[in-house]
Amino acid sequence: xxxxQDEAGAFRALADPTRRQILEHLRGGELAAGExxxxxxxxxxxxxxxxGVLKGAGLVTERREGNRxxxxxxxxxxxxxxxxxxxxxxxxxxxxxxxxxxxxxQNEGS
Numbered sequence: 001x002x003x004x005q006d007e008a009g010a011f012r013a014l015a016d017p018t019r020r021q022i023l024e025h026l027r028g029g030e031l032a033a034g035e036x037x038x039x040x041x042x043x044x045x046x047x048x049x050x051x052g053v054l055k056g057a058g059l060v061t062e063r064r065e066g067n068r069x070x071x072x073x074x075x076x077x078x079x080x081x082x083x084x085x086x087x088x089x090x091x092x093x094x095x096x097x098x099x100x101x102x103x104x105x106q107n108e109g110s
Contacts, residue, residue, distance in 0.1 A: 009057045010057045010058065010077070013053050013054055013059055022047070023060070023073060023078070026071060026072065026073035027073060031071055032068045032069065032071075033069045033070075061074050
């Protein structure tokens, strides 16, 4: 699989509003699948499928603890996918961001 195909999978996963909401819930830290499902008005099996798509896209990671599955936001992966896309589409924004950071760094050294 090429990097472009890999990133396309991440964007397909992000296209669904329920999956984006799951990622927002995970922003606060690790959650069990049941805790995630309790926050939605859809069935637990539907949430499980959404979590599977997010995991397949590399946007969440899971670990087992007894009979529970705990999910965590894969922040670095999400940031890398979005960052590469933005740098390709809006490269001037990357330059502006770096420009804003430089004066602060120079002031700290003074």
